[in-house]
Amino acid sequence: MKDLRVWAGIAIVVAGVTAFWWMSERSIAKGAAPDISGTYWATEYQPKIQPIGGGELPLTEKGRAAYAKNVAGLKDGSVEDRARKYCTPDGLPRALATPYPFEIIKAPPGQILVVYEMNHMIRRIAMDAPLPSAESLVTAPYYNGHSVGRFEGDTLVVRTRGFKDETFLDATGAPHTDMLETTERIRRIGATRLEDVITVHDPEYYATDWQVRFAYTQRTDVRIEDYICGFEHRDISSVTRRQ
Amino acid sequence: MTMRTLALVGLLVASAVMPASAHHSFAMFDRTKTMTLKGTVKEFQWINPHCWIVVLVPSAQGQKQWAIELESPSGLARKGFVPKSLTAGMEISVDIHPLKDGSPGGSGTGLSLRLADGTVKSL
Amino acid sequence: MSKLSRWNPRVTILCVGIAIGVAALALAQTARAPIPNFAPDDRTSWYPDRLDGDNWLPPEGGGPGPILSTPDHPYVPNDASDQPTYRIADLSNPILQPWVREQMKRDNDEVLAGKIPFMARERCYPPGMAWNVFRRVTPPMVFFVQQPTFVLLMYRGDNQFRHVYLNVPHSAHPKPSWNGESVGHYENGDTLVVDTIGVLVHRYNFVDNYRTPHTDQLHVVERYRLSADGKTIDVNVRFEDPGAFTTPWEARQHYAKSEEGPLEETICAESAGRGTDLFNWGLTHAAELAPMPQDDTPDF
Numbered sequence: 001m002k003d004l005r006v007w008a009g010i011a012i013v014v015a016g017v018t019a020f021w022w023m024s025e026r027s028i029a030k031g032a033a034p035d036i037s038g039t040y041w042a043t044e045y046q047p048k049i050q051p052i053g054g055g056e057l058p059l060t061e062k063g064r065a066a067y068a069k070n071v072a073g074l075k076d077g078s079v080e081d082r083a084r085k086y087c088t089p090d091g092l093p094r095a096l097a098t099p100y101p102f103e104i105i106k107a108p109p110g111q112i113l114v115v116y117e118m119n120h121m122i123r124r125i126a127m128d129a130p131l132p133s134a135e136s137l138v139t140a141p142y143y144n145g146h147s148v149g150r151f152e153g154d155t156l157v158v159r160t161r162g163f164k165d166e167t168f169l170d171a172t173g174a175p176h177t178d179m180l181e182t183t184e185r186i187r188r189i190g191a192t193r194l195e196d197v198i199t200v201h202d203p204e205y206y207a208t209d210w211q212v213r214f215a216y217t218q219r220t221d222v223r224i225e226d227y228i229c230g231f232e233h234r235d236i237s238s239v240t241r242r243q
Numbered sequence: 244m245t246m247r248t249l250a251l252v253g254l255l256v257a258s259a260v261m262p263a264s265a266h267h268s269f270a271m272f273d274r275t276k277t278m279t280l281k282g283t284v285k286e287f288q289w290i291n292p293h294c295w296i297v298v299l300v301p302s303a304q305g306q307k308q309w310a311i312e313l314e315s316p317s318g319l320a321r322k323g324f325v326p327k328s329l330t331a332g333m334e335i336s337v338d339i340h341p342l343k344d345g346s347p348g349g350s351g352t353g354l355s356l357r358l359a360d361g362t363v364k365s366l
Numbered sequence: 367m368s369k370l371s372r373w374n375p376r377v378t379i380l381c382v383g384i385a386i387g388v389a390a391l392a393l394a395q396t397a398r399a400p401i402p403n404f405a406p407d408d409r410t411s412w413y414p415d416r417l418d419g420d421n422w423l424p425p426e427g428g429g430p431g432p433i434l435s436t437p438d439h440p441y442v443p444n445d446a447s448d449q450p451t452y453r454i455a456d457l458s459n460p461i462l463q464p465w466v467r468e469q470m471k472r473d474n475d476e477v478l479a480g481k482i483p484f485m486a487r488e489r490c491y492p493p494g495m496a497w498n499v500f501r502r503v504t505p506p507m508v509f510f511v512q513q514p515t516f517v518l519l520m521y522r523g524d525n526q527f528r529h530v531y532l533n534v535p536h537s538a539h540p541k542p543s544w545n546g547e548s549v550g551h552y553e554n555g556d557t558l559v560v561d562t563i564g565v566l567v568h569r570y571n572f573v574d575n576y577r578t579p580h581t582d583q584l585h586v587v588e589r590y591r592l593s594a595d596g597k598t599i600d601v602n603v604r605f606e607d608p609g610a611f612t613t614p615w616e617a618r619q620h621y622a623k624s625e626e627g628p629l630e631e632t633i634c635a636e637s638a639g640r641g642t643d644l645f646n647w648g649l650t651h652a653a654e655l656a657p658m659p660q661d662d663t664p665d666f
Contacts (some may be wrong), residue, residue: 003376004375004379007376007379007380008379010379010380037513045666047666080639082635082638082639084661084664085639085660085661085662085664086635086638086639086658086659086661087635087659087661088633088635088638089631089633090634099666100616104516105511105513106511107405107428107511107512108405108406108407108408108410108511108512109406109407109408110407110408110409110628111408111628113518113629115527120492120525120526120527121525122520122525122527122629122631124408124628124629124631126408126628138326139316139317139319139324139325139326140317140320141289141321141326141452142631143631143633144631161445162341171523178326187339198593216571223529223531224529225543226492226528226545228491228492228544228545228659229490229635229658229659229660230660230661230662231659233665236665236666238358241666244519290636290637290639290640290641291632291633291637293637293641295640295641297482310641312641323532
């Protein structure tokens, strides 16, 4: 009898292991991608974009002239920072520097959404779709560009082009053209952290491609709030301002 | 299909690319009048729901800024326009239905624009 | 010894255990209650399939219902005629508290005198509890993004969105916000129920396009019922606000499915400070337009 109870116990354990194995097999069979969904919030903010490796932005002569024009214009009011004044979308990579939370949602099938509290932006990433040609996007540019994505192992790779040229790369007015293209590599780094390394490609203004890294903490205690331009917004004092 | 139905269908299609209410498009412009503006492009705004040309027109008091409402970006794209079709400093001549109240503005939709090299573009 | 006589009870128990484990799993999978699928793919969206789809429909079977136009000033949308009209609210509707009737009469009088009425979608404000009559134009328009713990509702128009958190109670004291705090659950396998409180009181936050205001007591229950063929959504909305209304009232909306999708980036504030703002529309109009939201002292 004791013998049978022992075997019954072993049977229950085997049943549990079998169930777990079957579930994992089904997940793998479905081709489950890494789960990067959730709400994230940066812990620091830098108004001036910092390329990986440090130093200044690799501006061409045209790029330097455009930057100088933006800086002077922002100072004397002849150039508007519409993302701050009218809360139009920041564009990339400036939107990635947001000191407000954002949320990654993997639904419905065929897309990943990134929903930003700041300026109530929604970025749609068309999954496993071809990137439209630059020519086809000239008459329909987006502030945040048109994005396509695919998973490479644990990393979501997002390519974007077709940007409106009225945004800046950062809060200082770093310029870009409507031929800007970006590539982001987004992945979890640890249980509660996410990084987004973005490559900027805009040969008319930047002599070489360059990269910048953003990192965020996942927050299960935060809900995305309504955001209306000029209204009171959430307390962002927890986000340390560098510079 | 009656003309009224055709017009209704056309308006429905147009409304697909005009997310904001367009009450003003019908009531604000004097469609019985057409005038021609000659001036310098200050800005060509490629925005929804309407694209705009801001033109500086010489007047007795110097230069006057006129704002001309056009179709949506997708409507203009179908007519061969792109965001950089007009750039600051270009000399143009454009026909408009002016604002009824005499303010410096009007609608160019359905009319024509002429570039300095003589090219005529339908709006 | 025969094969039968070599039967091993331990092996049998093991096999039975495995079988029970697999069967329990299968049962658990199938026992999950079905929910309506408003978004089988990223191309599916919903839109009010009538020219005046930015007006509420009255409740089926009668009863207290939404504000609509006076018979002598019917609402004619842009696309129905080249002589469209602005809305003049029918103030004989008994749902209005006296102060609301007075406020809306002032609004009516201004429009009759030639002033342009406020509409949230034209001045780049979020819809608030006029969510289901925010925009009426052709698809793609309203999107549902269903996750296990929430549903995200999105509008293509101005990329407005709101979250509905599933199977959780309201906060004890939600901080008032433009679209309120929404919690919800599924019913009958075909209906999403959304319960909203904490809607911010503001001079531009209304429950419809007739500029019908509300107080901080507003409580809204929306029911989105997906048809059996998955091609339409019947929306029933119950508004309760003793501060603004003499009685709870109901309104309906009807959506048709579109597969024109997916969500596009369309930004109302793209025209802020541009476009029609350039006209100034002469002295008679410049001061009329509600200012678009603007931030002259950004937070960072």
